[in-house]
Amino acid sequence: MKSYKPAFNNLFAFEDYKVCGVSAESEEVIVSLKKRRKTGTCPCGERRCKVVEIFNRRVRDLSVSGRDCYIELQTYHISCRKCDYYGMEKLDFLDKYSRYTNRFVEYVARLCETMSLVDVSNVAHIDWKTAKRIDLLELEKLITSLENVNPTGIGIDEIAYEKGHKYLTVVREVGGGVIWIDKGRKKETLDKFFTELGEKKCKKITVAVIDMWKPYIKSIKENTNAEIVFDKFHVIKKINEAVDKIRKKEFANASEDERIRMKRKRFLILKRGENLSKDQKESLEELMAKNTNLYVAYLLKEQVSEVFEETDLEIGISRLEKWIENVRKIGIEAFTKVLEMMESHWDGIINYFKHHLTNAASEGFNRKINVIRRRACGYRDLHYFQLKILQTCR
Numbered sequence: 001m002k003s004y005k006p007a008f009n010n011l012f013a014f015e016d017y018k019v020c021g022v023s024a025e026s027e028e029v030i031v032s033l034k035k036r037r038k039t040g041t042c043p044c045g046e047r048r049c050k051v052v053e054i055f056n057r058r059v060r061d062l063s064v065s066g067r068d069c070y071i072e073l074q075t076y077h078i079s080c081r082k083c084d085y086y087g088m089e090k091l092d093f094l095d096k097y098s099r100y101t102n103r104f105v106e107y108v109a110r111l112c113e114t115m116s117l118v119d120v121s122n123v124a125h126i127d128w129k130t131a132k133r134i135d136l137l138e139l140e141k142l143i144t145s146l147e148n149v150n151p152t153g154i155g156i157d158e159i160a161y162e163k164g165h166k167y168l169t170v171v172r173e174v175g176g177g178v179i180w181i182d183k184g185r186k187k188e189t190l191d192k193f194f195t196e197l198g199e200k201k202c203k204k205i206t207v208a209v210i211d212m213w214k215p216y217i218k219s220i221k222e223n224t225n226a227e228i229v230f231d232k233f234h235v236i237k238k239i240n241e242a243v244d245k246i247r248k249k250e251f252a253n254a255s256e257d258e259r260i261r262m263k264r265k266r267f268l269i270l271k272r273g274e275n276l277s278k279d280q281k282e283s284l285e286e287l288m289a290k291n292t293n294l295y296v297a298y299l300l301k302e303q304v305s306e307v308f309e310e311t312d313l314e315i316g317i318s319r320l321e322k323w324i325e326n327v328r329k330i331g332i333e334a335f336t337k338v339l340e341m342m343e344s345h346w347d348g349i350i351n352y353f354k355h356h357l358t359n360a361a362s363e364g365f366n367r368k369i370n371v372i373r374r375r376a377c378g379y380r381d382l383h384y385f386q387l388k389i390l391q392t393c394r
Contacts, residue, residue: 011064014093016041017073029064033073040078040089049089053077059094060126061101068125071101100134109138113391116376132384139387142394146197149179154226155209156216157362158185159369161385168386169193170369170393172362174209178393181386187215194223209357212345230348231359232308238341239304240270242334243297249334250294261287269294273302297334300327308352316353365393 008019012031021032040049054074061069076089088096095102111120112135120135121128153174158167169189171180180193194202208226210216211234220226247269251262268276268284276284288295304323310316324342327335342349352358372388379385 012061012071014091016091024067027067029067029069031061031069031071033071035074035076040076041091042078042080042083042085043090044080044083044085046080046082049076049078049080049085051076052079052086059099059101061104062107063125105134105138108134112138132381136384136387139384139391142387142391146180146201149173149197150201150204151176151179151197152204153207153209153357154179154205155357155359155362156190156220157211157359157366158213159366161373161379161382168389170362170365170389172365172393174207174357174361178365178390181389183382185213185215187219190216190219191223194219207351207355207357209355209359209362211359212341212348217348227351227355228348229351229355229357230345232349232352233358233360233363235342235349236301236305236308238338239301239335242332242338243269243294243301245334246294246297246332250291258290261290269298270301272305293332296330297332300330300332300335310353311356313353317350320350320353365389368392 008022008031012019012033014033016036017033018036019031020034023030023032037047038051039047040051041047042049054076057073057075059071059073061071063069075091075094077087078089079086093101093103098105100108108120108124108126108131111123112131115123117128117131117135120126120131124131151173155172155174156169157172158169160166161168167183167185169182169185170178171190171193172178180196182189182192202224205224205226207229208220208224209229209231210220211231217228220228244266247262247266251259254262265283265287268280268287271280273281273284288298300323303326304320307316307319307323310319324339327339369389369392372392373379373385379388
């Protein structure tokens with residue numbers, strides 16, 4: 001007894017308890033604890049509370065030498081004269097009615113950050129539903145009210161959480177993490193965020209970075225005085241789609257030999273020229289030499305990417321206007337819708353040159369969210385999924 005007792009007392013140094021016995025079986029280690037005092041501790045801090053009833057409990061703790069560890073102990077049902085509390089005593093290592101110590105709960109919650117519930121259940125030797133319940137309780141503690149948030153700039157994006165056009169609206173603070181998530185991507189969805197944030201804080205928002213989703217635009221204009229910035233990557237994406245449309249048309253009209261040369265070149269055409277290797281540039285030049293329309297579209301795509309790198313407001317706007325004028329003169333049909341889109345969203349596009357903000361951070365969060373979803377092979381519990389997003393992207 002003397003040989004192991006000091007070591008186990010250190011491992012199980014819980015307030016008001018001492019180790020009185022240890023037994024080891026093939027798959028379990030059982031540690032028996034004994035109360036040091038005959039009075040209980042009240043949540044109010046009073047330590048001399050009358051004991052009304054004694055309960056024998058068996059709770060799970062962290063594993064010892066690869067074996068599941070259980071603690072057998074007595075806990076008190078108390079009556080406090082100081083505050084009139086009547087119920088289970090307060091323990092620093094175990095919640096009132098829990099079958100798991102606090103440190104075991106924290107261990108399971110940490111595993112759930114990077115593993116699926118099935119994997120956690122296999123590692124911790126608990127049911128996956130128990131792992132989820134533990135994780136949910138810990139995640140609930142992470143939720144902070146919008147009362148503690150004072151954003152001056154926000155980024156808004158949507159992400160699909162299920163097939164069938166089912167989306168979540170994700171709001172992040174510019175320069176920070178995700179601060180709000182809710183189901184849907186309608187105007188009413190974003191209105192709910194502004195309502196929860198409060199009118200006073202909404203008026204302090206000076207800039208909102210979004211794509212060109214009309215319900216978001218309408219909600220922002222109604223609830224804030226923020227300048228809307230359309231993500232430059234969204235604009236460039238539309239231009240890339242026009243270039244790709246031309247590529248497909250050229251491919252459809254090409255001869256068999258030309259089609260062979262054009263195959264697997266989509267990536268080279270849409271990638272920025274400055275990021276191509278020497279061999280890729282040579283391959284692209286060979287393709288462009290025989291496809292005039294595609295070459296012109298490619299040059300326009302490269303030019304607009306350079307325009308959006310301009311740091312001066314007036315020069316940036318001037319260069320973009322010149323680019324639009326050149327596109328009109330050339331008269332490429334595939335770019336018609338691009339020009340219409342740019343004209344109808346002109347203010348938000350030129351605001352990029354003023355603020356130089358993008359939704360790249362939101363897209364980064366979206367990748368993290370997709371990793372969370374793939375790790376779990378999808379989520380049936382949407383609330384749980386939202387909490388996992390807040391945990392990862394807060």
